[in-house]
Amino acid sequence: MAREEIIVIGGGIGGLTAGALLAQAGKSVTILEASREWGGCAGKFQRHKFLYASGATLGMGLEKGGIHERVFRHLGIKADAFRLDDVMKIKRGERTLTFYADRQKHVQAMQQAFPDYGDAIGAFYKEVYQKAAKIRLLMKKLPILPIKTGREAFELLTSLKPTHVTLTPDFFKTVQSLLKKHRLLECKDFIHFLDGQLIDSMQTTTKDCAMLMGVLALDIYHEGAYYVQGGLYQFAYDLADAAKRNGAKAILGRRVTEIRKVRDHYEVVDHRGNIRTADHVICNAPIQSLPKILNEDLYSQLSPGLKKRSKQDTWGTMTLYISLDETHLPEDFPLFQQLMSPEGNSHDEGNHLFLSASDKNDRKRAPEGFRTLTVSTHINLASWKSKSQYDLNKTLFTEKMLQTIRHYYPTIDDAIIDIYPGAPKAWEKYPHRPGGVVGGFAQTRTHSLFFSLSHRTSLKNFWLCGDSVFPGGGTIGVSVSGYHCFHSITGRRLIQ
Incomplete structure (x- = not known):
């Protein structure tokens, strides 16, 4: 046959x-x-002696039992990556927070950052981690949703444990409802911190993010976050x-x-x-x-x-690809960080940046003494439709993103060698994303x-x-x- x-x-x-x-x-x-x-x-692209990652380079799913670890083990692939203890820095105004891989250390850091809400934050994360652990147990067999066949229904049912019954009411809730339960809605800076995690992974914020997907996203970095060489x-x-x-x-x-x-x-x-x-x-x-x-x-x-x-359009992204002279960077320049515009309160339209830098020892991306940096932000594609809008936005967003980076790193211009903007048409031309859509549905x-x-x-x-x-x-x-x-x-x- x-x-x-x-x-x-x-x-x-x-x-x-x-x-x-x-x-x-x-x-x-x-x-x-x-x-x-x-x-x-x-993907990637090359300019002169520098290699740029098209999107962010934070790796996940490489821990024992993670999807990439399982697929790679099945196929005989060994990933060249190292695990991060400090996953990323988050800067908003004068405040800098660290997302720690260790759950206990992370919660303690959040409690110290927001002492007036310390007990509530502890209770919030306790519930987040408990729910996420139950969902991971369910997802171990990788059941299929939404159910379309009898076999898919059978596989889901055989994945269920008695503890999963307690998750049923959460299907209709958002992460915001969990914040409300723990009386954290007034802790705006903490919510902004959570929104930054969710906008990058779930394409939405605590207000609208489905609770069961949201708690997984808030917990996933603790399971394992990695720097992948190249x-x-x-x-x-x-x-x-x-x-x-x-x-x-x-x-x-x-x-x-x-x-x-x-x-x-x-x-x-x-x-x-x-x-x-x-x-x-x-x-x-x-x-x-x-x-x-x-x-x-x-x-x-x-x-x-x-x-x-x-x-339907989903989000788009505006991206800057930057080559840097390492001698002009701070010694503690993070591999991964989020920067909030000092004037901005929302997490889209250039107010929230995700920065992904090459490791100083990563020779796949830059020669010794140099590094590459990918900077991205969410954009609403509806405002990029006409040529005049597009050209103006490309210029304005490039400068707005650079201004935010300069706010936190005033000498960054001394380190910059080249900048290549990646607007929606670049995402349409190279990875062939229609209209520049990136990231899937919120x-x-x-x-x-x-x-x-x-x-x-x-x-x-x-x-x-x-x-x-x-x-x-x-x-x-x-x-x-x-x-x-x-x-x-x-x-x-x-x-x-």
């Missing part, structure tokens, strides 16, 4: 995870990536190599322009006119790509919910868990993975959705 032919569209970490696992399971796999780099939003693109290249070792075809520079159904198989057409046939197609492109790459007949067969979301109550998008579609053997699909954005989320495609096609599981 001929092997099933599987085409993976998009060489981001989610698609590469699915492709590498399926290739190892003996499937005939072809991975098509439109750009010249693996990794998607976690950047998270290394995950993508390691996965691509693993796929090729097991016989997969992994092809860069092949942009898919059409997917159509011919009798019982799919035909996938690339921009060069090449036609490839497949029994299964896994789409790791953003779902906003579906109206353009699915032919009219197939697109019409998608569920109304998926079609609706495929026409994990609110209406977009998360049972209300999220499934990897399974109404089209037989047409699958989705990536940051729009349960469990959402980040390398952990996209890897889980890639695993779900592998599991649903083969029935196999990761090694424990």
